[in-house]
Amino acid sequence: MNTKINLAGIEMKNPVTVASGTFGYGREFNQFFDLNQLGGIITKGTSLKPKSGNKPPRVCETASGMLNSIGLQNPGVEYFAENDLPFLRKFDTAVIVNACGSTVEEYVELCKILNTLDIDGVELNLSCPNVKAGCMAFGNSYEGVKEITTKVRKVLDKPLIVKLTPNVTDIASIAKGAEDGGADGVSLINTLLGMKIDIDKKRPVLANNTGGLSGPAIKPVAVRMVYQVAQAVNIPILGMGGIINGEDAIEFMLAGATAISIGAGNFIDPYTSVNTVKGIEDYMKKHNIENLKDIIGTVEMN
């Protein structure tokens, strides 16, 4: 049984990664299991300079999911390179840095630095719904995504995966922008913009009013979008959105994802990601699949 896959030039022992912002820089989960079991780790969104993040409350529960508005709190790339990367490099797992910024120049500067680090790839975050400047502002048009991808591509030799927002009318055209800008892959979906109101206080629960919805509640939307993007582009897809077990992961791969990320699922059970690896293997046994990569995009439409 072979679970190896190649995502945008990144060799991984299995397709299971952990989504940006749900796994920190790995230390917290290493208390529970050996990180070597993962195909890859997508780091917390990391910016050129440290970011404080948003006021609390930053999270709240919703039906089969949650809203978050963390606001990209992170210690900055310099701190990451000195303190977190050496830790992550102790493991035999792909390290992909989620890169975020407020201006095109910031993304470019950040990626220049990332290009010099011992990392396996960059996930360009053009889709965080919780910060005012940057991110989603670039991510919601074909031209915006193409422009920033092109500029980053010029300074980055490492595999470049562009993370897309689902808060758009036509996700396939956005993905095309990444492909035309020179991305090696796309990842989707980031969270869906949502809001929850405290009916006693008559105010939104989150201090930032709105936040990103994640968890199993968004999975059908994510599977549909992965399928649509798979039809539109020729670069591989890192699929995510509500995956909590092997069966969910297989669904994304059938829809066209080469690899997958566990996001909010990490919060309900620290072992969700490694259990997903086992679940994928169980499915392969049950269906006599020798090479996992053979199932990518093999869904047959009605």
Next chain:
Amino acid sequence: MPVQIYAELVEKVKLKDDIYHFKVKAPEVAKVAKPGNFIEIRVSDTTAPFLRRPISIYNLEKDEGIVEFIFQVKGQGTEILSSKKVGDKIDILGPLGFGTFKYENYEKISVIGGGIGVFPLYELSKCAKNDNKNVNIYLGFRNKDFVVLEEEFKKVSDKLIITTDDGTYGEAGFAINFLKQDIEKEEPDCIYACGPLPMLKAVRELAMEKNIPCQISLEERMGCGIGACLGCAVKTAKSPAEAPEYWHVCKGGPVFEAKEVEI
């Protein structure tokens, strides 16, 4: 190091209509847990509700491997939890929180709690008392119907004052007023507090004014409970050069030095 285990519910006591006292067999948690630690409970193996419930530890019986917690039914999650039966296995993550109550270096401590915030103060008081510290406890409740655990706290204190807002039980008024009176006579080495935010703010202010060390246990809406999601942010009172703008209740806390956080 926290663990995730399925702990057997060995005893369940209904303290009030909506308040339950659970004892679970969790030796791995009991062994390493400290006063102030909490656990996160996944009440259902479905995704409804989705997130774990953070609940403070009330008492530890380390030799027997027992972890005790008390909770109030507030919504869907605690409702499901309250329906668990003796013998059921409960999915527990813990012990959580690096910021715990520190009492070792003090001799005379004052402990103040309000409402359902009194629960995590029991393990602290018990440990301090066993360690021959002088423990004065001040617990405030809304009215006589809300008073809980008086006998238990009496056993782990040198002095216990119970107050009710309306005077229907114990002393009338807020617990902090009685703490204040005692401080005028003799200052404790440290004050420990857990309870509603207005109470915590008042205790923090009092401690800072008198320059008495003070440790407070905080709550915030929480995601992972282990410091990964950065959801449960609390503003630090330190300068940007000393600390980031936000710490997290699940990691830096839940117990913080009062003067180091803004609440």
